[in-house]
Amino acid sequence: MSEHTYHLQKYAGTSTRHTCPQCGHKGEFTYYVDERNVPIDESCGRCNRERCGYHLTPSEYFKAHPTDKRNEFTTWKQPEPPKVIPVSYLPSSLLTTDTYRSENNLFRFMAKEFGTNKTNLVFDIYHVGTSKHWRNNGGLSTAFPQIDDKGRICQLKVMAYNPYNGKRMKKQDRAEMWSDKAQKYVPDTRPMDKIWFAGKTLLKNYEANLQQTFFGCHLIKASSRIGIVESEKSALICSILMPEITWITTGGCNGCKWTEKAVIKPLSDKRVVLYPDSGMVAKWEGKAEILRSSGIDVTVSRICEGLSDNWDVADVLLRERHVQKGMSIGEVMAYAKEIGVSRQITYNV
Structure with a gap:
């Protein structure tokens, strides 16, 4: 038998x-x-x-x-315990000087909005790069390295942007994708948003154990106040418009497994404010509870509550900038208290 x-x-x-x-x-x-x-x-x-x-x-x-x-x-047969695969990191050579920055569609948008000098500075601080993976509207895609608190590159996230409105390219948007096989650009007809995690491809190891972290994690150690948003682009914009806070991103509501202890460990002893997109306050309150259970000092901002779908704090700051309409004294005081800088602001009434 x-x-x-x-x-x-x-x-x-x-x-x-x-x-x-x-x-x-x-x-x-x-x-x-x-x-x-x-x-x-x-x-x-x-x-x-x-x-x-x-x-x-x-x-x-x-x-x-x-x-x-x-x-x-x-x-x-009782299964053998799974083998522990060591965590892999990407080569630091990825952070070399970006010679294609002027072709980067997100850089083109932000330079038009904030000027070349400020945009160059924030791209340098976050080590944002340019990728030829996608091409659209005469420009290239943007590479966001996830660098941990020890300076190691955990993952590289590549996204395509529209250089005129700064919006991320979705599945219905037209873009060309670089084909290594054909050694040329070909139309990207796949029904998916233009987001690519490039780590395993760059390592040429599709079984590599890559563990994501916050985009901007390498900036946490030298900071006391941390603002957390979903979008990498938003972190860059907020860093220009509100530099008194260090901005990091999760890459999505559940991105980078950001409520796990290994990921949030660098946030210990920091004052953290979560900035959920409109309609996401309840979900992020749940995330805040997880962080508090690990001893993180965290509050949840409601600055986007009641606004249009998918609005975030960067949209709010840009709106205020565009209409050149400052907040009322009451709004400024409330917001300054929320982010922990009320003692640093002088009010001339």
């Missing part, structure tokens, strides 16, 4: 990681398979997300399905 041994399927690319039946996350579920690499069932496996914790073993599956004939001649 043949005997089958079941084990967790070895990683062999994204095709071997599936959708978890409990939490619904794609690419996080590992099947139990037999010697021929055939899964027992789509429900029998383990979710890689610690927060989910779903794990249905072969023995548990067969107890729940006693009519499954495979159970009569099956022995189950």
Whole structure:
């Protein structure tokens, strides 16, 4: 009688990681398979997300399905503990002088808005680079390195922007993508936003263990007040318009796994204010609670509450700048208190 041994399927690319039946996350579920690499069932496996914790073993599956004939001649091998893969970092050579900055579409937009000198300064501080990955409107895409508090490059996020309005290119927007195979630009017809995490490609290792961090994390150590926003572009704009705060970004509501202890550790002993986009205050209040449970001094701003969809603090500051209409004394005092600079402001009434 043949005997089958079941084990967790070895990683062999994204095709071997599936959708978890409990939490619904794609690419996080590992099947139990037999010697021929055939899964027992789509429900029998383990979710890689610690927060989910779903794990249905072969023995548990067969107890729940006693009519499954495979159970009569099956022995189950306890899976070996997963190997700890060391964290990889990108080469520091990525931070060399950017000779294509004038072609960078986000730089073009910001230089028009704030002037070349201020834009160059903030691009230098955050080590923002230029990528040829996308080309549109006569310019190139923008590369945002995620540098940790020890100066290591954790990931490189590339995005395409419209140089005229500064908006990020979405899936419906036309852009050309560089093809290494063809050695030329080809139309990017894929139905997806123009966002690319380039780390594994740059390392030429698609199984590399890359752990993201805040964009701007390398600036935290020398700062006392930290403002956290979603968008990398917003951090750059806020750094110009409100430089008394050090601005960092999550890269999205759930980006860079920013509520995990390893990511928020550099925020210890800092005064942190979260600046959620309009309509996101409740979600970010939940995030704030997680940070507080780790001892972080954090408050949540409501400056965007009630504004148009997807507005953020950078939009608010730009609006005030464009209409050249300052806040009222009451608004200035309330906002100064919120960000912790009220003692530094003199009011002439």
